[in-house]
Amino acid sequence: MIEKYGIESAGKLHTARSRNDQVVLDLRLYLRDQNLKLVLQNIKLVEGLITQAQKFKDCLVPGFTHHQHAMVTTFGHILLAFATMLARDNQRLLHWFNLHNFNPLGSVVGYGTSFPIDQKFTSQLLGFDRVEINSLDVITNRWEAEADLAFAISVLMNHLSILAETLILFSMPEFKMLKLADQFSTGSSIMPQKKNPDPLEVIKGKAGLAAGLVQGLLSIGKGSFIGYNRDSQWTKYLIFDLLDECLPAPGVMKEVIENLKVNKEQMRKWCQVGFIGATTLLEQLVLNFKIPFRKAKMVMEKAVKYSEGEEKVTSAALKKSLEEEEMAINLAQKQVDQWQEPDEIVKLNKSLGGPGPKLLHKNSNDLLLQIKKQQKWVEGKVTQKKKSIEFLNQQINEIMEA
Numbered sequence: 001m002i003e004k005y006g007i008e009s010a011g012k013l014h015t016a017r018s019r020n021d022q023v024v025l026d027l028r029l030y031l032r033d034q035n036l037k038l039v040l041q042n043i044k045l046v047e048g049l050i051t052q053a054q055k056f057k058d059c060l061v062p063g064f065t066h067h068q069h070a071m072v073t074t075f076g077h078i079l080l081a082f083a084t085m086l087a088r089d090n091q092r093l094l095h096w097f098n099l100h101n102f103n104p105l106g107s108v109v110g111y112g113t114s115f116p117i118d119q120k121f122t123s124q125l126l127g128f129d130r131v132e133i134n135s136l137d138v139i140t141n142r143w144e145a146e147a148d149l150a151f152a153i154s155v156l157m158n159h160l161s162i163l164a165e166t167l168i169l170f171s172m173p174e175f176k177m178l179k180l181a182d183q184f185s186t187g188s189s190i191m192p193q194k195k196n197p198d199p200l201e202v203i204k205g206k207a208g209l210a211a212g213l214v215q216g217l218l219s220i221g222k223g224s225f226i227g228y229n230r231d232s233q234w235t236k237y238l239i240f241d242l243l244d245e246c247l248p249a250p251g252v253m254k255e256v257i258e259n260l261k262v263n264k265e266q267m268r269k270w271c272q273v274g275f276i277g278a279t280t281l282l283e284q285l286v287l288n289f290k291i292p293f294r295k296a297k298m299v300m301e302k303a304v305k306y307s308e309g310e311e312k313v314t315s316a317a318l319k320k321s322l323e324e325e326e327m328a329i330n331l332a333q334k335q336v337d338q339w340q341e342p343d344e345i346v347k348l349n350k351s352l353g354g355p356g357p358k359l360l361h362k363n364s365n366d367l368l369l370q371i372k373k374q375q376k377w378v379e380g381k382v383t384q385k386k387k388s389i390e391f392l393n394q395q396i397n398e399i400m401e402a
Contacts, residue, residue, distance in 0.1 A: 016108065016115040020139050020228050024104040027142075027236065029126065031149055032101060032381075034243050039093050039378055041250040042086055042156065046371050048254045049083035050364050052076075057357045057364075060342045061177065061267040062276055069274035072345040075267060077355035079257075080364060082163045086250075087367055089156040090374050096152060097381070100145040102138075103128040110139035110227045125395065127388035142232035143221035146239040150217050153246050154210040160249055161207035164200035167256065171197065177267045181259035184252075199252055206245050213242045268342065273311045275304050277340025280348060281313055284339045289329055299325050312340045 001010035057076035062069045103123040106113060112135045119131040132138045171178040180197055188194035216238050220231050282300040286293050299321045306317035315333035322329050338344055349356050353363065 016106065016113045016117045018108040020109050020142070021104045021107040024107070024138055024142055024145075025126070027239075028100060028102075028104065028128075028145060031145060031239070032097065034247065035093055035096055035149060036378055036381060038153065038156075038247055038250070039090050039374065041247070041254075042090055042093075043371055043375055043378075045250040045254040045257070046083045046086045046090070047368070048257050049079050049086070050368055050371075052257055052260075053080040053083060054361060054364050056262060057360045059262065059264050059267060060271045060346065062270045062274075069270070069276045071279050072271045072276055072342045073355040074346060074357070074360070075262060076357075076360055078166070080360060080367070082159065083364075083367055085159040085162075086156065087370055087374070089152065089159060090371075092152040092155060093149075094374065094377060096145075096149050097129070099148060101129045102132045103130070104132050104138045107132060107135035107138045110136045125388055125392045127385045136226060139228050140224055140226050141221065142228070143217055143224075143235045146235045147214065147217040147221060150210070150214045150239055150242050153242060154207070154214045157203070157207035157210045157246055157249060160253055161204045163253065164197075164203045167260070168197045168200050175266070175270065177263050177270065179261040179263065180256065181261070184256050184259065199256065203249050203253065206249060210242055210246055213238045271342035275307070275312055277312055277342070277345055278304055280345045281318075281336065281339045284348070285329070291327070291329075295325065295327075299327065312337070 001013060004010070053076040055076070056079065057074055059075040060072060061075045061078065063071045063073040063078075103119055103126060105122050105126075106117050106119040123129075123131055167178060167180070169175065171180050180195070180200075182195075184197070184199045185195045186198040188196065217235055220235055220238075223229075224231065278300055282293075282296055285291055285296045285299070291299075299318070300313070302321035302324065303313045303318040306320055307313045310317075313336060315331055315336040318331060318336055339348075346355050346357070350359075352359065354360075
């Protein structure tokens with residue numbers, strides 16, 4: 001600029017400016033743009049998950065704890081769980097704006113300036129919500145905006161990693177509940193039969209990478225003294241890498257979800273084994289016969305043991321267990337079987353947030369409204385940026401014409 005326009009004109013650009021506040025400014029402008037891109041991608045993924053959740057709201061599938069069969073749920077319930085996680089991730093990403101969408105210009109090296117600058121005016125020009133409250137804070141903590149965004153992205157990647165692992169396990173030959181589309185699978189270098197879930201495994205790997213980069217950002221910030229410390233220069237490399245690696249992940253997962261092939265029959269089959277209905281049978285004993293839950297659980301644990309070799313509790317085993325506990329309850333095999341039937345289990349589930357189809361449909365709609373609000377908020381920020389750029393260009397043109 002000085003070579004082109006001379007120091008008398010271009011040299012004035014340095015007035016009331018330090019490399020410090022300009023670097024903070026550039027990073028905040030960059031980070032908020034990348035943040036909004038990620039949120040918009042994630043909104044599309046959540047919408048896709050909600051659509052699939054409603055589609056499979058009646059599709060029975062085993063729920064798991066400790067990698068063991070736990071209770072019957074629906075595939076729609078599982079998909080909506082991930083949609084809920086990711087919608088919360090959006091809120092965490094958007095909260096970043098409440099912490100960091102502030103104008104750092106005028107902080108200079110951390111101690112302000114004697115020049116009569118108009119920081120409210122530059123805030124308007126650049127689409128910031130307000131001026132930073134303390135000049136020393138923003139320069140001392142040049143790592144913090146990066147670390148906050150990185151943490152939010154890392155939590156998002158963890159949720160995507162859990163979803164990826166779930167899809168991988170459900171698609172294993174041992175389960176055969178899902179089948180990944182060919183475009184999201186790869187072959188082997190030597191084994192012709194292989195169909196590997198590489199894109200999902202890559203997402204899992206990148207979740208680990210993100211977590212490591214978050215730790216790096218926090219470590220850079222922890223040893224700072226007041227004012228600028230050159231340690232903070234390295235935060236740029238970490239946040240750039242993290243964004244490059246993680247930004248595509250929601251879009252990839254959206255395509256995986258939309259192209260899944262679901263084996264409903266196989267899912268139902270796995271709801272018939274491993275005493276998966278024992279918990280609902282226990283609950284119905286408590287509800288219908290007013291038995292203390294703890295005592296009923298002891299009865300059911302014995303009944304499960306006496307039913308070894310079967311896939312569900314038998315009336316004979318339950319009768320024996322009740323007699324041992326001196327409880328005069330007589331249940332026919334038909335009733336014992338009914339309370340362990342997968343369809344009946346889901347039908348009986350009345351808890352808010354549970355897999356009941358009517359409740360799941362309502363919860364899906366509620367989450368969709370939340371996502372629409374997030375979309376509207378993002379559109380508002382995009383409009384704010386657009387208006388600020390138009391105002392900035394207007395001011396530039398006026399200066400050039402003067």
